[in-house]
Amino acid sequence: xxxxxxxxxxxxxxxxxxxxxxxxxxxxxxxxxxxxxxxxxxxxxxxxxxxxxxxxxxxxxxxxxxxxxxxxxxxxxxxxxxxxxxxxxxxxxxxxxxxxxxxxxxxxxxxx
Amino acid sequence: xxxxxxxxxxxxxxxxxxxxxxxxxxxxxxxxxxxxxxxxxxxxxxxxxxxxxxxxxxxxxxxxxxxxxxxxxxxxxxxxxxxxxxxxxxxxxxxxxxxxxxxxxxxxxxxxx
Numbered sequence: 001x002x003x004x005x006x007x008x009x010x011x012x013x014x015x016x017x018x019x020x021x022x023x024x025x026x027x028x029x030x031x032x033x034x035x036x037x038x039x040x041x042x043x044x045x046x047x048x049x050x051x052x053x054x055x056x057x058x059x060x061x062x063x064x065x066x067x068x069x070x071x072x073x074x075x076x077x078x079x080x081x082x083x084x085x086x087x088x089x090x091x092x093x094x095x096x097x098x099x100x101x102x103x104x105x106x107x108x109x110x111x112x
Numbered sequence: 113x114x115x116x117x118x119x120x121x122x123x124x125x126x127x128x129x130x131x132x133x134x135x136x137x138x139x140x141x142x143x144x145x146x147x148x149x150x151x152x153x154x155x156x157x158x159x160x161x162x163x164x165x166x167x168x169x170x171x172x173x174x175x176x177x178x179x180x181x182x183x184x185x186x187x188x189x190x191x192x193x194x195x196x197x198x199x200x201x202x203x204x205x206x207x208x209x210x211x212x213x214x215x216x217x218x219x220x221x222x223x224x225x
Contacts (some may be wrong), residue, residue: 002154032214041202041216042155087154098143098162099170100214102155 001025003090005103012078012110020073020106022088031064031071032089032100035082042087046073075108083110114138116217118203124223125193133188133220135203143206144186145214148172148199155202161186193224 003024012018022031030049034042048064048071061074075082085107089100119134137144145160157170161180175197177189186205190197201220206212 034214041218044213044215047213089155098145098160098168099157101157101171102147104152104154 002101003088003103005086005088005106007106008104009107010109012082012108014078014080014110014112016078018075018078018108020075020086020088020108022071022073022090022103024069024090024092026069026090026092028064028066028069028071028090028092030091031062032091033060033062033071033073034087034089034102035084036087036105037084045086078108078110080110080112083108116203116205116215118201118217118220120220121218122221122223124225125190126225127193127195129193131190131193133190133201133203133222135186135188135217136184137186137203137205137215137217138184139205139207139215140183141205141207141215142183143208143212143214144180145170145204146176146178146186146188147202147204148197149202149219150199158188158201190222193222195224198222198224 003022006021032047033045036042064071085105087102087105089102116137142163146158147155156172159178161167167178203217204214206214
């Protein structure tokens with residue numbers, strides 16, 4: 001089942017902060033975050049694993065609440081380059097799983 | 113490294129025609145996958161492969177076939193194109209799937225008339 005992302009869209013001024021949420025009805029093993037700019041391919045940002053391990057970006061942080069099956073992506077001091085659509089992908093099967101289920105995305109627009 | 117490459121970039125088909133979308137990677141990744149992206153729907157998994165000779169269905173496999181004869185290549189075949197298959201198709205690869213980073217190709221935009 002597709003994870004639910006919120007908000008669907010957000011507009012920020014440069015320097016402002018944003019939080020993007022991703023929630024699932026299933027127990028999660030890992031959550032993956034990607035950013036996609038218009039007309040381009042998705043680009044990896046971060047993986048959060050059950051148990052707290054993170055792999056990824058040094059300017060963007062995220063959290064993973066295993067009990068609530070939720071993840072949040074924190075964008076601080078936003079830059080124009082942060083604009084794009086952010087997708088979370090969830091994995092419910094754990095080690096040996098090869099299927100990510102992506103949310104519908106959150107469109108982030110950063111304006112000067 | 114070229115990374116993940118896809119051809120063609122854009123294709124127009126008539127209903128009922130067949131075609132193959134090509135995907136190749138030069139990173140020696142075992143895991144490869146195909147997604148389709150429709151407006152407001154996010155990315156949906158069509159088929160995936162965990163290694164040469166091994167493929168499996170994803171969330172939306174109907175109307176598509178895949179094969180994996182080499183580690184590098186993972187073509188997607190549309191058997192009889194339908195307007196509902198109008199979409200942007202992305203191929204992705206990763207070292208082993210699961211908790212690894214996926215690298216996406218540039219995409220193929222397909223229009224079925």
